[in-house]
Amino acid sequence: MSGFARFLLGRRARRRWIHLILGGALAMPYLLLSEVVVGPVFGSRYVFSSLPLQLVAFAAALPLAALTTLFPPTRPMCVAVVRALCDVDGERLADGPARGAAARGRTAAWFTLHLGLGGVVAGMSLAVPPFAGVLIVLPAFVTLRDTRLGLPEILDHTWALALAPVAGVAALVALAGSAALAGLLLAHGAPALLGPAPEERLAAAEARAEDLAVRNRLARELHDSVGHALSAVTLQASAARRVLDTDPRFVREALLAIEETTRRTVGELDAVLSVLRDTDASPTAPAPTLAIDLDGLLHRTRAGEARVTATVECDPGSLSPPVSREAYRIVQEGLSNALRHTDGQVAVALRIAATGTHLEITLENPLRRGTAPRSGGGHGLRGIADRARLLGGTAEAGPVENTWRLHVRLPLEAPA
Template sequence: MRSVVRPLVSVSTYRRWTFLLGGTALLVPYLLIYAALASVTDSYRQQPARSVFESVTMLLAFVVISSAVAFVPAVRVLCRTAAETLLGVPLPEETAEGLRSWRSRRRTAVWWLLHIGFGGMTGFTVVVGVPAIIYLLEAPFTGHDLGRRLLGRPLPFEPWLSVTLALAALPAIIYLGAAVGAVFARLAPVLLGPSPADRLARLERQTEQLMERNRLARELHDSVGHALTVTTLQAAAAARLLDTDPDFARRALTAIEETGRTALEDLDHVLGLLREDASARTPQRTLADLDGLFDQTRSAGVGVDADIGRIEEIPPVVSREAYRIVQEGLTNALLHAGKVRVTVRLAVRGSRLELEMTNPAGVAPPGPPRTGGGRGLRGIRERVTILGGRMSAGADDGCWRVSVALPVVPWTGEPAGDRSDGGNDGIQRAGV
């Protein structure tokens, strides 16, 4: 019973009727144009009857004239707004290219013709039906003999019959508008929504934006996060030893200044990427800058032993990502193991750059417990995956070990870690 009564009392029904009456208002000027064309052709036509060809030609002319305005992109915007507001249909956002495409314009023309055609004719039922209902309701009181006027003979129970017809016609008109409005609500996403090609282009743009945000987040996490971790530990140590060992406190403050200056350069680089300002971008650090990174880490009380192979011929993109991976590994050691000794081994073996970082499981630095962690290893894994490499991380015989293998040749789709290339270019002791 509710489903029967709901269209009569629903606000959406009357909004959709407003949409249909809008089609009626749009149809009237076109009918006037069509009547003017018909009168002009009739004045030049000598035959009293209109041929089938002329009728079809007039109908095609009416369709062309009616749909021509729909090829203006602004009309599509108006149609979408009317569908969302009056039909209650949420439509996905459409790009400017989608609005201007000829595929969208053709679909708008179809929607426009349906609106002024079926919607407009449905709206005429209100224009004609409401006065007829009023006439039927007042007939018993005005003495109008509807039977004689319509059928030429009186009808039994005519006063009650006219009232019954009036009361039945009103909900019928409402149901008609609800049904036609529901059909238009179903057609709106198909004709006014973005095309499949436009949806695909939008998804590609969203994917590119998401990848760029993730890349910038990794840059901030690895560079600025490492600097903040080092300076926090150095500041804490300097505060504890300020009175007993002022020379150490002075060295710690100097290291904090240098680390902060480096962090500002990295932050300026990331902000330059956000602003797309080429002049504000600083060169990214590579494996050639590892000595400075090790010095910063060592100044925070963490010993670093490094075995570094020849890195001059490593491609720049691999060198940059490998530097960030080492940086993040050292940051994790500072945060989760405390002042322990970290061993870093890096070598090129065949077509792979192999990187291994190990540190004994220590005691985390004092302070409040960290929340929201876990981004470090995830950032390393994302960098490795983008380059087509392999990574493993976990506890190993009382130590924490991170192993990474990155291809140093163009990636063909096979992860570099799956290939077993022999040979070693010789590992030279770095002595740090």
């Protein structure tokens, strides 16, 4: 019983009832305009005095309402009201004006349906409650039968008078039920009539994919630049602390490397954050490349007692800018992973070579005893794999005997 009461007069039902009454209010201007035409056509000056003419005028008003959907704001307005009052999942509704004949046709069908059902329910909401109220109180005020309320003659009978309150309550229940069913119909029809068209869904999916790609790119940049900087600074500070009293010169060099690393990382962080704040913003600092920044990267890494042996068998300056940028980030992340998992106390071998049409980056470091191989890796290795895949290359990482080996192949020319 409580479920039926919630269906008729629950919060959702009341909000949908208000939605229908708004539809009836929107229908009034079209109805008045239609009556101006219907009256002369049928030779009547008072359309309101004839129920059939009122129905004809209402039917003629609905096509006039459908013409309103030619204006672009119609669908956004309808969607906003449905989201607010009909408890429809907003993701199932379209955003923005209707584009294309099919979308405009569905919007016209929705607007016409809303105004049609709303006009009927709004009219019932005005007429039924007073009539039902009179029926309910009629046995207590028998003299109401003799007034000019237009009550049916059947109420002159005693048995009909006794059943009048029941009929009044039934009329109110029927009104609430009609409003609930009409609101339910509109709520179920909204996604089909106001939902996005296939091309709109495709455009939205492409926009989400583009946004996700940008976010992933920024996440990789933050992880590789900031993560490497923190690892390098940690190792440099740890090495400087160990020889603080015995090798002041090394401490000065380590502090200088920390200063350079943090200053450079802050610049890269500002560039990434500027893109996050404003999607149209361009980075304030150029991205590091293998051709220009490899020597500085190796110098800062070695400043923390890391033994990095680098063999470069190609001309980094001949690489295309995208390949040079991604190769730098791959080397940076590879070194960061190696130092993070070895504490910088073992030798790290880096080899960069051009073979045919590909650039090969190989980084190896011995596995520490008692350390389980890093199967699958973390965000860093996934970022390296993503960078390689976006350029049309490959990345492999894993243990080879007692050595952790990272091998990346990139095309010398980035794809369009």
